Amino acid sequence: xxxxxxxxxxxxxxxxxxxxxxxxxxxxxxxxxxxxxxxxxxxxxxxxxxxxxxxxxxxxxxxxxxxxxxxxxxxxxxxxxxxxxxxxxxxxxxxxxxxxxxxxxxxxxxxxxxxxxxxxxxxxxxxxx
Amino acid sequence: xxxxxxxxxxxxxxxxxxxxxxxxxxxxxxxxxxxxxxxxxxxxxxxxxxxxxxxxxxxxxxxxxxxxxxxxxxxxxxxxxxxxxxxxxxxxxxxxxxxxxxxxxxxxxxxxxxxxxxxxxxxxxxxxx
Amino acid sequence: xxxxxxxxxxxxxxxxxxxxxxxxxxxxxxxxxxxxxxxxxxxxxxxxxxxxxxxxxxxxxxxxxxxxxxxxxxxxxxxxxxxxxxxxxxxxxxxxxxxxxxxxxxxxxxxxxxxxxxxxxxxxxxxxx
Amino acid sequence: xxxxxxxxxxxxxxxxxxxxxxxxxxxxxxxxxxxxxxxxxxxxxxxxxxxxxxxxxxxxxxxxxxxxxxxxxxxxxxxxxxxxxxxxxxxxxxxxxxxxxxxxxxxxxxxxxxxxxxxxxxxxxxxxx
Amino acid sequence: xxxxxxxxxxxxxxxxxxxxxxxxxxxxxxxxxxxxxxxxxxxxxxxxxxxxxxxxxxxxxxxxxxxxxxxxxxxxxxxxxxxxxxxxxxxxxxxxxxxxxxxxxxxxxxxxxxxxxxxxxxxxxxxxx
Amino acid sequence: xxxxxxxxxxxxxxxxxxxxxxxxxxxxxxxxxxxxxxxxxxxxxxxxxxxxxxxxxxxxxxxxxxxxxxxxxxxxxxxxxxxxxxxxxxxxxxxxxxxxxxxxxxxxxxxxxxxxxxxxxxxxxxxxx
Numbered sequence: 001x002x003x004x005x006x007x008x009x010x011x012x013x014x015x016x017x018x019x020x021x022x023x024x025x026x027x028x029x030x031x032x033x034x035x036x037x038x039x040x041x042x043x044x045x046x047x048x049x050x051x052x053x054x055x056x057x058x059x060x061x062x063x064x065x066x067x068x069x070x071x072x073x074x075x076x077x078x079x080x081x082x083x084x085x086x087x088x089x090x091x092x093x094x095x096x097x098x099x100x101x102x103x104x105x106x107x108x109x110x111x112x113x114x115x116x117x118x119x120x121x122x123x124x125x126x127x128x129x
Numbered sequence: 130x131x132x133x134x135x136x137x138x139x140x141x142x143x144x145x146x147x148x149x150x151x152x153x154x155x156x157x158x159x160x161x162x163x164x165x166x167x168x169x170x171x172x173x174x175x176x177x178x179x180x181x182x183x184x185x186x187x188x189x190x191x192x193x194x195x196x197x198x199x200x201x202x203x204x205x206x207x208x209x210x211x212x213x214x215x216x217x218x219x220x221x222x223x224x225x226x227x228x229x230x231x232x233x234x235x236x237x238x239x240x241x242x243x244x245x246x247x248x249x250x251x252x253x254x255x256x257x258x
Numbered sequence: 259x260x261x262x263x264x265x266x267x268x269x270x271x272x273x274x275x276x277x278x279x280x281x282x283x284x285x286x287x288x289x290x291x292x293x294x295x296x297x298x299x300x301x302x303x304x305x306x307x308x309x310x311x312x313x314x315x316x317x318x319x320x321x322x323x324x325x326x327x328x329x330x331x332x333x334x335x336x337x338x339x340x341x342x343x344x345x346x347x348x349x350x351x352x353x354x355x356x357x358x359x360x361x362x363x364x365x366x367x368x369x370x371x372x373x374x375x376x377x378x379x380x381x382x383x384x385x386x387x
Numbered sequence: 388x389x390x391x392x393x394x395x396x397x398x399x400x401x402x403x404x405x406x407x408x409x410x411x412x413x414x415x416x417x418x419x420x421x422x423x424x425x426x427x428x429x430x431x432x433x434x435x436x437x438x439x440x441x442x443x444x445x446x447x448x449x450x451x452x453x454x455x456x457x458x459x460x461x462x463x464x465x466x467x468x469x470x471x472x473x474x475x476x477x478x479x480x481x482x483x484x485x486x487x488x489x490x491x492x493x494x495x496x497x498x499x500x501x502x503x504x505x506x507x508x509x510x511x512x513x514x515x516x
Numbered sequence: 517x518x519x520x521x522x523x524x525x526x527x528x529x530x531x532x533x534x535x536x537x538x539x540x541x542x543x544x545x546x547x548x549x550x551x552x553x554x555x556x557x558x559x560x561x562x563x564x565x566x567x568x569x570x571x572x573x574x575x576x577x578x579x580x581x582x583x584x585x586x587x588x589x590x591x592x593x594x595x596x597x598x599x600x601x602x603x604x605x606x607x608x609x610x611x612x613x614x615x616x617x618x619x620x621x622x623x624x625x626x627x628x629x630x631x632x633x634x635x636x637x638x639x640x641x642x643x644x645x
Numbered sequence: 646x647x648x649x650x651x652x653x654x655x656x657x658x659x660x661x662x663x664x665x666x667x668x669x670x671x672x673x674x675x676x677x678x679x680x681x682x683x684x685x686x687x688x689x690x691x692x693x694x695x696x697x698x699x700x701x702x703x704x705x706x707x708x709x710x711x712x713x714x715x716x717x718x719x720x721x722x723x724x725x726x727x728x729x730x731x732x733x734x735x736x737x738x739x740x741x742x743x744x745x746x747x748x749x750x751x752x753x754x755x756x757x758x759x760x761x762x763x764x765x766x767x768x769x770x771x772x773x774x
Contacts, residue, residue: 201719202717202719202720203719226679226680226683229679230680230682230683230686230687233686233687233690238687238690238691239714239717239719239720240719240720241687242687243719243720243722243723245675245676245679245683248679249678249679
C-alpha cells in the first residue's frame with residue numbers, strides 16, 4: 001500500500017474550497033465518516049493530482065466536468081455541485097446554457113434535459129445567496 | 130415532418146470544414162449514401178443548431194466534446210476525429226493531456242487509457258502532415 | 259448560428275401534445291425559463307425533425323423510445339413520461355410488460371426492474387384519470 | 388442450481404434461426420466452446436424465455452433491439468447482427484433509417500453515427516446475398 | 517414461448533431470502549403486481565439460473581454484484597439492496613470500503629461517491645436492526 | 646499541483662508486474678510516450694493508492710475488475726488484459742465462466758457475449774504460452 005503523501009488531503013480540500021467555500025467541511029465529514037483514507041485517496045486523486053495541475057485553468061476545468069457529468073448522466077447530485085462550482089469559478093450562465101445544448105448533441109435530449117434541471121437548481125441556489 | 134430550413138446542410142458542412150478540411154466531402158458522402166436527409170438532420174442539429182452558436186468559442190467547444198466522448202467511452206472513432214478537430218481549432222497537446230487526465234477523475238482509468246490512445250493517434254496524424 | 263425555421267417550435271409542441279395533452283404548456287414553460295431557444299433546438303430536433311417523420315408511426319416510435327430509455331437507465335423521469343405517452347398513443351399494457359422483459363435481455367435485470375417501476379407509475383397515473 | 392428445462396436450448400436455437408439461418412450453428416459452437424451451459428442460460432433466457440413470448444411480434448422486437456443496442460453503444464457487433472435479423476424478419480430499410488435517426492434524439496449524434504455504420508454493413512450484407 | 521420450469525420461481529425466491537430475509541415477500545408482490553411471469557423470468561434467470569450456480573460462493577458473488585452496480589451507476593436502489601445482501605452473506609464493511617475505492621479506479625470518482633452513499637445507507641440499516 | 650510521492654511510479658509498476666510480467670515495460674513506455682506524469686498519476690492512483698491496499702486480496706480484486714469492465718462494456722482491450730491478469734493471479738477458468746454469466750444478469754446478454762469473447766482470447770493466450 002502506498003505510503004501516501006501527507007499533504008494530499010490538505011491540497012485536495014484547499015482546491016475544493018475554491019469550488020464551493022462550504023464544501024470542504026461537509027465533504028470531508030461525509031468521507032471521514034466512511035473511511036479515514038477516503039478523502040486522501042478519492043479527493044487527493046481528483047483535486048490534488050489532477051484538477052490542480054497547470055495547463056488548463058480551473059474555470060475551464062469546471063466547464064469540462066459539467067459537460068462530462070451531463071453526458072454520462074449517472075451522477076445528478078455531483079452535476080449540480082459542479083454547476084455551482086462552475087458559477088463560483090467564473091463560468092457564466094450563458095456558457096452553462098451552451099454546455100447543456102452541447103450535451104444534447106453528444107449524449108441525447110434526455111441527458112440535456114437532466115442537465116438543464118441541474119443547471120436551473122444551481123441558478124436558483126446562486127440567486128438565493 | 131419539418132419543412133427543414135434549406136441552409137442547415139450548408140451551414141453544417143461549413144462548420145465541419147473548420148474542424149477538419151477534408152471532413153465535409155467524406156462525411157457528406159457517408160451520410161448521403163445512407164439517407165438524403167441524414168446530413169441535414171444529424172449534422173444540421175449538431176453543427177448548425179448548436180456548435181455554431183455564439184456563447185462558447187469553437188476551440189473550447191472541441192475541448193468539451195473531447196471530454197464528453199472520452200468520458201462516455203462509446204465512440205472511439207469520433208473521439209479521434211474530435212481530437213484532430215481540437216488540434217485544428219487551436220487546442221494544444223498539453224491541454225489534451227490535461228483533458229485525458231481529467232477524464233480519469235470523472236470516468237475512470239480505462240476511459241482515460243482509451244482517450245490517451247485516441248489522442249496519440251491524433252498527434253501522429255498531425256505529425257504526418 | 260442557424261437562422262432557425264420559425265415553425266419548428268410550434269411543430270414540436272403540437273407533436274408533444276399528442277404524447278400527453280398537458281405536456282406542451284408544462285414543458286415549454288420549463289424550457290423557456292432556461293433559454294429562449296431551448297424549446298426550438300431541443301424539442302425541434304426531437305419532435306419536429308425526427309419523431310414526426312413518416313416511416314414509423316408514432317405508436318411504434320414510443321415503443322422504441324421506452325426501450326431505449328429503459329436500456330440506458332439514465333433518465334427515469336423521462337422514461338415515465340414516455341411510458342405515459344406510449345399508453346396515450348395506443349401501446350397496450352401487455353406490450354409494455356413485454357418491452358420491460360426485453361430490456362432485461364439487452365441491458366440486464368436492474369434496468370428492467372427500474373423500467374418496471376416506471377411502468378407501474380404510468381399505469382397508476384392512467385388509472386387515476 | 389436450476390435443473391434447467393431440457394428444451395430451452397432447442398427453443399433458443401430455433402428462434403435464433405428465424406433471425407439468421409446461419410446463426411445457430413455458429414453461435415452454438417462459439418458458446419459451447421466456452422461452457423456447456425452457456426447456450427442454455429444466455430440464449431435460453433434471451434430467446435426462449437423472452438423474445439419468443441407472445442404480445443409483441445418478432446419483427447417489432449427486432450426494431451426494439453436495434454434501438455436499444457444503438458442507444459447503448461457498447462455492442463457494435465451485436466448491433467450489426469440484429470440489424471441483419473431485423474431485415475430478415477421484415478423490417479424495411481426505411482424503418483431502419485428512422486430508428487437510426489431516433490437513436491440520435493435519445494442517445495446523441497455519435498450513437499446514431501455508429502448505428503448508421505452498422506446499418507450500412509447490414510445493407511451491404513443483404514445486397515451481397 | 518418456453519414452458520418454464522415450475523420450480524424456478526421457488527428456487528429464485530429461496531436464494532433471494534438468503535440475500536435478505538424480508539426480500540422475497542416484498543419483491544414477489546412487487547413483480548406479481550406487474551405480471552404473473554415476472555418473478556419467474558427475471559428472478560428465475562438472475563437467481564435460479566445464474567447466482568445459485570456452483571463455482572463462485574454467494575458471498576463473493578455479492579461482492580461482484582456490488583462492484584458491477586457501483587461501476588454502472590444506473591441502479592442506486594438495487595446497489596443499496598445488494599450492499600445489504602453483501603453484509604448479510606458475510607462481506608465485511610472493510611471489504612465494502614475497498615470495493616468502493618476500486619470502483620473509483622475503473623468507473624471514476626462520482627461513481628465511487630454514489631457507491632459510498634449507498635454503502636453508508638446499508639451500514640445504517642444494519643446498525644438499526 | 647501535488648508534489649507527488651516519488652515511489653508511486655515504482656509501486657504501481659511493481660503491482661502491474663504481478664498482473665502480467667510483460668506489462669510494466671509495455672505500459673510504461675506507452676504512457677511515458679504520452680506524458681511524463683501519466684504513469685505516476687494514472688497507474689499510481691490505480692495500483693499504488695487502491696489495488697495494492699490490504700483488505701481484499703489481489704486475486705479477488707481481479708475478479709471484481711473483470712466484473713466491472715464486463716458490465717461497463719466500454720473497454721474491451723482492458724477487459725482482455727484483466728482477464729489475463731485474473732488467470733495470472735489464480736482465478737480459475739471456471740470462475741471466469743461464472744463471472745461472465747453473472748455479467749449477463751446485471752448488464753445484459755450482449756455485455757456477457759463481449760466478456761465471453763474477451764475471456765476466450767485470454768484462455769487462448771494462456772494456452773499459447
